[in-house]
Amino acid sequence: MRRIKNMALTREEKIAKLKQLNKPEDKNDKWREIAQWNRAHAESLEDFVVIALRIAEAIKEQNISQTMLAERLSITPQALTRIMKGRQNLTLQTIRKFEQVLDICLISVHTREPGTIRHHARLQHTEINYKSDEMPVFSGKMKFSLITETVSKPSSIKKYLRIA
Amino acid sequence: MFIIVKIFEIKEIITGALYAVHWTAEADHSMNKMAEQYSDAQFLLAYFEQNKKKLDFFRTDVQSAVLKTINEANELIQQILELAENSSASKKPDLDSLFVQLHKEGAFTHHRYYTDFKAVGRRGEAPWIRIYAVKCDYNLYFITGYGIKLVKQMQDDPLLIIELEKLERASRYLKQEGYL
Numbered sequence: 154m155r156r157i158k159n160m161a162l163t164r165e166e167k168i169a170k171l172k173q174l175n176k177p178e179d180k181n182d183k184w185r186e187i188a189q190w191n192r193a194h195a196e197s198l199e200d201f202v203v204i205a206l207r208i209a210e211a212i213k214e215q216n217i218s219q220t221m222l223a224e225r226l227s228i229t230p231q232a233l234t235r236i237m238k239g240r241q242n243l244t245l246q247t248i249r250k251f252e253q254v255l256d257i258c259l260i261s262v263h264t265r266e267p268g269t270i271r272h273h274a275r276l277q278h279t280e281i282n283y284k285s286d287e288m289p290v291f292s293g294k295m296k297f298s299l300i301t302e303t304v305s306k307p308s309s310i311k312k313y314l315r316i317a
Numbered sequence: 318m319f320i321i322v323k324i325f326e327i328k329e330i331i332t333g334a335l336y337a338v339h340w341t342a343e344a345d346h347s348m349n350k351m352a353e354q355y356s357d358a359q360f361l362l363a364y365f366e367q368n369k370k371k372l373d374f375f376r377t378d379v380q381s382a383v384l385k386t387i388n389e390a391n392e393l394i395q396q397i398l399e400l401a402e403n404s405s406a407s408k409k410p411d412l413d414s415l416f417v418q419l420h421k422e423g424a425f426t427h428h429r430y431y432t433d434f435k436a437v438g439r440r441g442e443a444p445w446i447r448i449y450a451v452k453c454d455y456n457l458y459f460i461t462g463y464g465i466k467l468v469k470q471m472q473d474d475p476l477l478i479i480e481l482e483k484l485e486r487a488s489r490y491l492k493q494e495g496y497l
Binding site for chain 2: 161162164166167168170171172174175179180181182183184185187188189191192198199201202203205206209210234237238239240
């Protein structure tokens with residue numbers, strides 16, 4: 154980069170001047186709090202946003218206000234705002250509450266067919282096939298999928314047997 | 318329309334390296350505002366609903382655009398946080414690798430070619446978040462604003478025209494104060 158001409162202050166002088174302007178007690182590092190929160194919730198960050206978007210979509214479709222929704226959920230409007238921003242670590246209980254009140258599906262847990270697992274788990278080394286109803290969070294539509302897992306260790310089979 | 322009055326204060330982001338301008342017409346300094354708005358699904362949803370047509374070029378919808386923006390912004394602020402955390406009195410962060418010249422190569426005839434800079438998300442296809450800054454010395458930057466660039470040229474978006482104006486005003490102020 155070409156050196157900038159006619160610089161009145163040296164780099165050190167500039168930094169000294171900036172230091173005078175920025176007293177430690179005046180620090181305003183909200184960006185840092187946001188960055189640290191994002192880092193702490195890195196694995197779920199996208200999920201919070203997708204859930205917030207799905208709720209926003211449902212509110213729009215059902216033509217209900219956020220105040221009304223907060224009342225129905227028995228939460229404060231501030232808490233709802235945080236959720237709608239995608240800035241709240243949601244509990245499963247809260248998610249289920251939203252699903253009930255808005256009559257939508259936000260997340261689903263894989264369900265297994267115990268009979269199928271028990272049948273295959275009898276074998277020492279086997280491939281376990283089980284069917285699951287997977288519900289993608291984003292569209293809220295049902296999707297049928299077949300999940301295949303290969304289990305080779307007896308301990309894993311025991312785990313499945315316990316579930317079955 | 319947003320009216321820029323003047324610089325209210327300059328806030329430290331990384332000691333001796335990165336600073337953010339707080340404009341009188343805005344509630345907070347540029348770095349805080351960027352981090353807050355671009356991590357807010359509700360804010361972004363409203364923004365992209367208003368700019369839905371511009372998304373056609375990117376072949377994406379509003380909801381995907383919100384998600385992309387939040388991921389991109391997070392990547393940028395994580396980069397800055399890492400630089401801040403790894404910097405000390407003896408080890409300064411390498412901001413010259415974060416910011417690139419705003420005006421394209423060959424546009425060096427632009428009167429602020431050597432001072433107007435931008436930071437862009439590096440990951441993913443066609444990053445559209447920008448952080449605008451004035452470079453006052455090697456490894457010394459002042460963030461003046463930010464934006465989502467959904468157009469070919471900044472002049473094609475009223476919000477980005479304001480960002481150009483901010484760069485101009487900040488340059489003038491920094492010159493007056495002896496930083497430039």
